Amino acid sequence: MDLFLDGFAWIFDPAHLSGPGGIWARIAEQLSYTFGAVAIAAVIAIPLGLWIGHTGRGRDIAVLSSGGLRALPSLGLLIIFALGIGIGFKAPLLTFVILAIPSLLSGAYAGVEAVDKRTVDAARAQGMTEWQVLTKVELPLGLPLLIGGIRSGVLQVVATATLAYFASGGALGVFINDGLKTRDYAELIGASIVVTALALVLEGIFALLQRLFVPRGVTAGQITEVRSRPVRPRAVVGSPIQEGK
Amino acid sequence: MIEFRTVTKKFPDGTVAVDELSLVIPARQTTVLVGSSGSGKTTILRMINRMVEKTSGDIEIDGEDIYALNPVKLRRSIGYVMQNSGLLPHRKVIDNVTTVPVLNGVKKAQAREAALTLLDTVGLDRSLAERYPSQLSGGQQQRVGVARGLAADPNILLMDEPFGAVDPIVRSELQQELIRIQRDLGKTIVFVTHDIDEAFLLGDQVVLLEKGGRIAQQGTPAEILSRPTSDFVATFIGADRGRRALRVEVVNGRNVVVDEDGRPTGVLQS
Numbered sequence: 001m002d003l004f005l006d007g008f009a010w011i012f013d014p015a016h017l018s019g020p021g022g023i024w025a026r027i028a029e030q031l032s033y034t035f036g037a038v039a040i041a042a043v044i045a046i047p048l049g050l051w052i053g054h055t056g057r058g059r060d061i062a063v064l065s066s067g068g069l070r071a072l073p074s075l076g077l078l079i080i081f082a083l084g085i086g087i088g089f090k091a092p093l094l095t096f097v098i099l100a101i102p103s104l105l106s107g108a109y110a111g112v113e114a115v116d117k118r119t120v121d122a123a124r125a126q127g128m129t130e131w132q133v134l135t136k137v138e139l140p141l142g143l144p145l146l147i148g149g150i151r152s153g154v155l156q157v158v159a160t161a162t163l164a165y166f167a168s169g170g171a172l173g174v175f176i177n178d179g180l181k182t183r184d185y186a187e188l189i190g191a192s193i194v195v196t197a198l199a200l201v202l203e204g205i206f207a208l209l210q211r212l213f214v215p216r217g218v219t220a221g222q223i224t225e226v227r228s229r230p231v232r233p234r235a236v237v238g239s240p241i242q243e244g245k
Numbered sequence: 246m247i248e249f250r251t252v253t254k255k256f257p258d259g260t261v262a263v264d265e266l267s268l269v270i271p272a273r274q275t276t277v278l279v280g281s282s283g284s285g286k287t288t289i290l291r292m293i294n295r296m297v298e299k300t301s302g303d304i305e306i307d308g309e310d311i312y313a314l315n316p317v318k319l320r321r322s323i324g325y326v327m328q329n330s331g332l333l334p335h336r337k338v339i340d341n342v343t344t345v346p347v348l349n350g351v352k353k354a355q356a357r358e359a360a361l362t363l364l365d366t367v368g369l370d371r372s373l374a375e376r377y378p379s380q381l382s383g384g385q386q387q388r389v390g391v392a393r394g395l396a397a398d399p400n401i402l403l404m405d406e407p408f409g410a411v412d413p414i415v416r417s418e419l420q421q422e423l424i425r426i427q428r429d430l431g432k433t434i435v436f437v438t439h440d441i442d443e444a445f446l447l448g449d450q451v452v453l454l455e456k457g458g459r460i461a462q463q464g465t466p467a468e469i470l471s472r473p474t475s476d477f478v479a480t481f482i483g484a485d486r487g488r489r490a491l492r493v494e495v496v497n498g499r500n501v502v503v504d505e506d507g508r509p510t511g512v513l514q515s
Contacts (some may be wrong), residue, residue: 122331125296126345126393127321140335215335217377 007189016190023176023194029171030198033089033161037096038104038153045101047145049108053142054134062109066102074099074160082167092164092171099160101154107149111142143213149166158199172198246272246400247293247433251304252286254458257410262288263458265302270450272307272400275427275434277448279441279481285458286437290403293435294323306401321345324402324432328409330386332378338364338389339374344395351375356396366429368422384415391423395430404436408443420446441482445470453478 010016017023052058069127074095081091115138123137124130162173172195179188247270254263262285270276278286291297292304295316304311311319332341342363343356351359361371367388378386388405394402410418420443427434438444444451445466453461453469455477462469462478470489474478483489487505493513494501500513 088471116334118327118329118331119333121296122327123333125291125294125320125325125327125331127317127319127348128344129317132348137333217333217335217337217379 003189004183004193007193010186011194018055023175025170025193026170026174026191027194027198029164029169030158030161030195032159033092033164033169033171034154034202037093037157037161038100038150039208039244040093040097040102041100041153042150044097045104046108049105049149050112050134050139052105053109053112054130054138056113059109062105066105069098069102072098075163075166078163078166087168089164089169091167092161092169095163095183096157100157103153103156104149107146107152108142111145112138113142115141119225121198132223140215141218143215144210147206147210147213151203151210154202154206156197158202159195161208162195246270246307247435248305249289249292250303250305252289252292252304253300254285254292254297254336255300258395261457263292265301266345266458266460268452268460270433270435272433273431274449275436275447275449276452277436277438277444278452278454279438279444280449280454280461281439281481283456285456286439286454287405289454289458290405290435293401293403294320296320296325321349321397322399322401324397324399326387326390326394326402326404326407328406330378330383330390332386332389332393334378336377337374338369338376338378338381338490341378341389342392342396344393349397360396363395364389366395366426367392382415383411384419387411387419388422391426395426395432399432401433401435406423406439409438409440416443423447444480453481464511483506 011023019025049062052062077093077098078095081094085091085094112134119141120133120137123133128136161171162176164171165173165177172191175187175191175194177189179185249266249268249270251265251267252263253261253265255261266285266289268289278289280286288297292299292312293306295311299312305422331356333344337343339357339360342360343351343353343438346356346359347353353461361374364371364374369385369388369392373389378389381389390407394404408419411419424447424473436444436447444453448466450463451466451469452463455461461481468476469482470484473482473484476485478488479485490505491502491510494503494509496509499508503509
């Protein structure tokens with residue numbers, strides 16, 4: 001327990017907090033990696049995922065390759081990239097982009113696929129173009145799952161971004177590495193607590209976002225069903241007769 | 246008028262759903278395609294708005310080959326009502342109804358005004374306009390589906406078992422409502438059902454289909470009832486089991502019509 005207290009004491013020591021190389025600066029680096037990598041991954045994976053979900057084409061390849069990408073060890077990848085393109089922020093960023101792609105890709109195509117096929121069929125039969133079917137029907141209805149994919153991508157990257165120091169890329173891993181090398185356990189634990197807290201905060205924000213983006217009509221129905229439907233279905237569920245209106 | 250000339254639909258797995266169908270669907274009348282599952286009735290319906298692409302043959306609307314038109318444009322000019330309403334769950338009732346007019350570039354306010362009138366037409370209270378589809382009963386959802394099908398004021402309305410998933414009492418209400426709407430609007434309605442009673446109730450013309458989209462018999466309900474041309478037709482309309490076999494009994498000097506169970510259904514007026 002003392003170690004945790006030491007960790008917190010380390011965090012709230014004003015000398016550690018500010019300045020270049022301080023906790024705030026490292027948090028900013030950690031978040032830059034996270035959102036930078038997820039943004040780049042999103043540009044690649046989301047259009048691809050939407051296309052796969054909409055057309056149903058390439059689904060098997062997507063499942064296989066995102067499974068393969070998930071299996072790649074990030075540390076090994078980082079070292080290979082660092083050897084290839086040198087140390088600095090580029091190698092870690094590239095590693096984290098690859099880490100984020102599978103979650104985003106599967107979130108996008110699973111979101112589109114989960115939309116009721118009859119709804120999509122009806123939209124097309126009304127005369128929507130393929131683009132309109134995608135943007136006006138499949139995307140809004142698939143948004144919760146899509147955001148779920150972004151959420152898990154963000155969490156994976158924010159937790160893994162501590163590896164960046166291996167390529168001299170900064171971020172919160174610097175403290176963990178320092179603490180380990182100098183046997184400064186307060187620093188080690190303090191930095192770990194910061195990373196954990198950061199992940200939890202992001203998780204909370206995304207859980208909220210995901211809830212906000214469930215289309216209103218979908219939740220509206222669920223709520224009334226809970227309230228107004230008896231356990232056993234009524235014999236007659238009719239609309240009120242409004243003749244002559 | 247919709248005309249099929251030797252139209253065949255063969256699915257990629259080799260099933261021939263519709264085999265060399267030739268059929269004329271007259272304008273401003275209700276034509277009901279009736280048959281059991283596998284008779285190709287839905288495939289025939291969906292070939293009219295190119296939701297199913299024909300394999301061979303010609304399909305024309307008012308003399309114009311539908312394959313000369315852009316399918317999206319074609320679909321926007323034809324109303325489509327399906328089972329389970331197919332409403333967009335994330336859009337309010339009013340926005341579902343205005344879907345096609347808005348796609349066609351009608352101003353939103355104007356489309357909404359027209360949509361409210363359409364809710365009146367299909368017998369829905371205007372207060373439901375701001376609800377989401379999931380907040381409505383099945384019957385109300387089907388009414389919204391009909392309103393949406395009518396929203397762009399199409400000449401043709403395709404209805405694919407629209408009342409198949411609602412309970413009998415609501416179904417009967419909706420059928421009466423459709424008869425009333427059709428009396429007022431006079432659309433070319435193509436209606437698919439497997440329920441022969443519904444076919445006889447709604448159809449000016451009934452097309453009875455056998456497997457592979459072959460026409461077993463085509464005509465007015467009266468023609469089919471009075472002279473079923475094959476055993477298949479007789480079985481389908483229930484004539485072989487004595488269904489719809491009414492007879493006259495004289496009671497108190499008047500001609501009383503009784504049904505197959507001997508129950509009186511009415512008195513003949515001479």
